[in-house]
Amino acid sequence: MGPGSRPMVAASLAALLPAALCFAVDLSVASIEVTQGLQSAAGDLPLVARNATLVRAKISLNGQPSAQANVDAVLRIYAGGAEIPGSPVYSSNGPILAPVAPSSDNANDTVNFICLPPEGADIVFEVKVNPFGTVPEESTSNNSLTLPPRAFVCRRMVDLAYVPVNYTAGAGLPEPLYIEPGNGDAFLRAIYKTGDWNYHRSPLPPLVHSLDINISNTFLLNALNDIRQNQIPAAGFARPEFIYGWLPGNPYIGNGQALSTPGAAAFGNTDPFRYQRTFAHEIGHCWGQVHNQLLSGVVGWDIERQLRDPLSLPALMPSTKRDVMVPGLNTVDAWVASVTYLDAIQDARSACTAVDGGGDGGGGAEDDGAAALRVSGTHDHILRRVDLAPAMEHDAVAITPDDPDGNVLVEAFDALGVRLHAVRLDTRSCRESCAEAGHLHRATSLYANLPRRVGDASVARILVREQRAGAPGRPLAQLVRSANAPVVTRFAVGPAAGGVLSDATPGQRLEGRIRIEWSALDADGDPLVADLLYSPDGGNAWIPVKVGDESGSFEFDASDIPASRGPNGRFDVRVSDGMNNTRRSGGSSFVGNSQPPDVHFISPPSNETFLRGASVVLHASAWDIDDQLLPDSSVDWSSSIDGPLGVGRLRICRNLSPGEHVITLRGTDLGGLSTEKTVTLIVAPRTYATPNIDGEGTVGAQDLVLLLSDWGTTGLGDLDLDGVVGPRDLAALLERWGT
Numbered sequence: 001m002g003p004g005s006r007p008m009v010a011a012s013l014a015a016l017l018p019a020a021l022c023f024a025v026d027l028s029v030a031s032i033e034v035t036q037g038l039q040s041a042a043g044d045l046p047l048v049a050r051n052a053t054l055v056r057a058k059i060s061l062n063g064q065p066s067a068q069a070n071v072d073a074v075l076r077i078y079a080g081g082a083e084i085p086g087s088p089v090y091s092s093n094g095p096i097l098a099p100v101a102p103s104s105d106n107a108n109d110t111v112n113f114i115c116l117p118p119e120g121a122d123i124v125f126e127v128k129v130n131p132f133g134t135v136p137e138e139s140t141s142n143n144s145l146t147l148p149p150r151a152f153v154c155r156r157m158v159d160l161a162y163v164p165v166n167y168t169a170g171a172g173l174p175e176p177l178y179i180e181p182g183n184g185d186a187f188l189r190a191i192y193k194t195g196d197w198n199y200h201r202s203p204l205p206p207l208v209h210s211l212d213i214n215i216s217n218t219f220l221l222n223a224l225n226d227i228r229q230n231q232i233p234a235a236g237f238a239r240p241e242f243i244y245g246w247l248p249g250n251p252y253i254g255n256g257q258a259l260s261t262p263g264a265a266a267f268g269n270t271d272p273f274r275y276q277r278t279f280a281h282e283i284g285h286c287w288g289q290v291h292n293q294l295l296s297g298v299v300g301w302d303i304e305r306q307l308r309d310p311l312s313l314p315a316l317m318p319s320t321k322r323d324v325m326v327p328g329l330n331t332v333d334a335w336v337a338s339v340t341y342l343d344a345i346q347d348a349r350s351a352c353t354a355v356d357g358g359g360d361g362g363g364g365a366e367d368d369g370a371a372a373l374r375v376s377g378t379h380d381h382i383l384r385r386v387d388l389a390p391a392m393e394h395d396a397v398a399i400t401p402d403d404p405d406g407n408v409l410v411e412a413f414d415a416l417g418v419r420l421h422a423v424r425l426d427t428r429s430c431r432e433s434c435a436e437a438g439h440l441h442r443a444t445s446l447y448a449n450l451p452r453r454v455g456d457a458s459v460a461r462i463l464v465r466e467q468r469a470g471a472p473g474r475p476l477a478q479l480v481r482s483a484n485a486p487v488v489t490r491f492a493v494g495p496a497a498g499g500v501l502s503d504a505t506p507g508q509r510l511e512g513r514i515r516i517e518w519s520a521l522d523a524d525g526d527p528l529v530a531d532l533l534y535s536p537d538g539g540n541a542w543i544p545v546k547v548g549d550e551s552g553s554f555e556f557d558a559s560d561i562p563a564s565r566g567p568n569g570r571f572d573v574r575v576s577d578g579m580n581n582t583r584r585s586g587g588s589s590f591v592g593n594s595q596p597p598d599v600h601f602i603s604p605p606s607n608e609t610f611l612r613g614a615s616v617v618l619h620a621s622a623w624d625i626d627d628q629l630l631p632d633s634s635v636d637w638s639s640s641i642d643g644p645l646g647v648g649r650l651r652i653c654r655n656l657s658p659g660e661h662v663i664t665l666r667g668t669d670l671g672g673l674s675t676e677k678t679v680t681l682i683v684a685p686r687t688y689a690t691p692n693i694d695g696e697g698t699v700g701a702q703d704l705v706l707l708l709s710d711w712g713t714t715g716l717g718d719l720d721l722d723g724v725v726g727p728r729d730l731a732a733l734l735e736r737w738g739t
Helices: 003-016 186-191 213-234 275-287 338-346 701-709 727-735
Strands: 028-035 053-060 068-071 073-079 096-098 111-115 120-129 144-146 150-153 157-167 196-201 207-209 242-246 265-268 370-380 385-388 392-397 408-413 419-425 443-451 461-466 475-480 487-497 513-521 529-535 543-549 553-557 569-576 581-589 598-603 608-611 616-624 635-639 643-647 650-653 659-668 674-684
Touching: 028 120, 028 144, 053 073, 053 120, 073 111, 111 120, 157 213, 186 196, 186 275, 186 338, 196 616, 207 213, 213 242, 213 265, 213 370, 213 392, 213 443, 213 543, 242 275, 265 275, 275 338, 370 408, 370 461, 370 475, 385 461, 392 569, 408 443, 419 443, 487 569, 487 581, 513 529, 513 543, 513 569, 543 553, 598 659, 598 674, 616 635, 616 659, 643 650, 701 727
Parallel strands: 157 196, 157 207, 157 242, 242 265, 385 475, 608 674
Antiparallel strands: 028 053, 053 111, 068 096, 073 120, 120 144, 120 150, 370 385, 370 392, 370 443, 408 419, 408 461, 461 475, 487 513, 513 553, 529 543, 529 569, 569 581, 598 616, 616 650, 635 643, 635 659, 659 674
């Protein structure tokens, strides 16, 4: 038979075979998508370093008419031309049944990888399908696809303090599980990409709110803003970029509300069906987003499975989800559109070079050295009036910056009527209800810090008026300093015993329930309110335990405040008659006991199943009321099967052994106190790597050459996934030699 007759014979034999067998298998990578929760069709949304990243690879069957089973791939990542530690990355869901026409709408139509790329402008992703030759192919020359370099930008960790609101007009304190890190902040973390979120409880006691929230929402917003602006810094803690108050259940008809857009303070609910989304929605206002009616438009992904609990939401978010800034949504209905997604990335408060956002609107530097008067109230837009609360004095706080677009002018005058200071405020930006589009709140918040003195002159009168260009606007409210300051007639602090104050002996340690009682007189007959203050260090830092108290007594738990530094715990009362402030100090004593840190899992969720070799994201929150944010070196991980897994707030683990693991997270503060939390996860068996490194079918010399070329680094020769190619990998290859 001559050479020319062979094709004819082959064609004749092929005609006798079933039609499906006439197609030789030829796999290639059709496309690669890199996303951190949302990605445009063009792939041009920014990527942020130090965030869990999903890589989705669509596989082409190149003309094969039916789905192909047992298809897997590996991902390699390069930075500056060098392969990064932890590369190659094995898939999270392979091998898959690769469809003829893969769709992004189906999670398992693509081979998926999770990774933590480093910061850099030249991060390269390369996916190779069928790396170990498990699917016989006619040719493997087209099995790899490399993306052009992508940038992973630097963004800073953003500080967000949360405040449990003791809503005594309703259900009291919110359920702790709903508001703690890893649960309350789930939606927030999933859609707003920063360097990370330092979401932690306020270092102050829970905020007591005794009025119906539907008529006192502005008072709550002003109180929260005061905690962020003035009280937390006065207590010696870093001023957070944002603050959020949690109400029990959903007593507010608007679901939640932000102080302003942009802004820094908001509150919301703990309704199981909406609380996570409401939180993200209100912080969206704080970033600067207004309400919209947008769809996500593209498929999204909850990469760390933040929203699996409590509503069992899947990781893939369909393109038909609505943007988080659409008012009135439940958590299950929402995701994020690009305009909202980009706002967090582009905001100065998340930029690596950012300074602390100032004022009510955020952004810009703050002057933290001024002695100020806090002026707050409610602007009724229907009656065109402002109801002002008593002004309180603060030391070394930020003066509110002027807003050129403001609709309200706040002016400060001395006793002779000379204007000392003026600032414009915008009280209109959060009028639309977050429960339904088009409905406007009748009243919104007004808040400003004004200087107490300008030169040698003290502020004696504050006037609030409508801002009008070229002419004085309508007066809305004023405060005038009266002739006489209040006189504190009694101030006592001691253990609480059944609602009664017990006298404290000198040097006695105050712990458990503590009670404060005060009384005062005012010669002018002005109504009086008080701030009750605590210092753990003899007067350098001051922590409010109750603000705006009119009852004359208050109880709290010592565990809600930092322990005193030796016998230097001190309590003060500050009483205001509207403009005059009087302060009285108590004695010093030991207060409270040191507390272990707050430690929480962000991911993984408990009872999740992973395939062997897949990336498991270990992500933690760790904060301490004495030490504040714990460093990475104080956060460590371990497995009940594999032992220590490393340290750090965020890391990837891919070498967990098959079986049921109890993962332990431990955070340790500077005093040696520690807190442990655990989750259970399952690692299912899978052949994720073989000694057949070249994918040619038999383990031999070429595989040995490839393994040795990666010796001491990483690569496909890292058969045990311990992060380095070494003797155990060589032993595994030789054991399979010739097979």
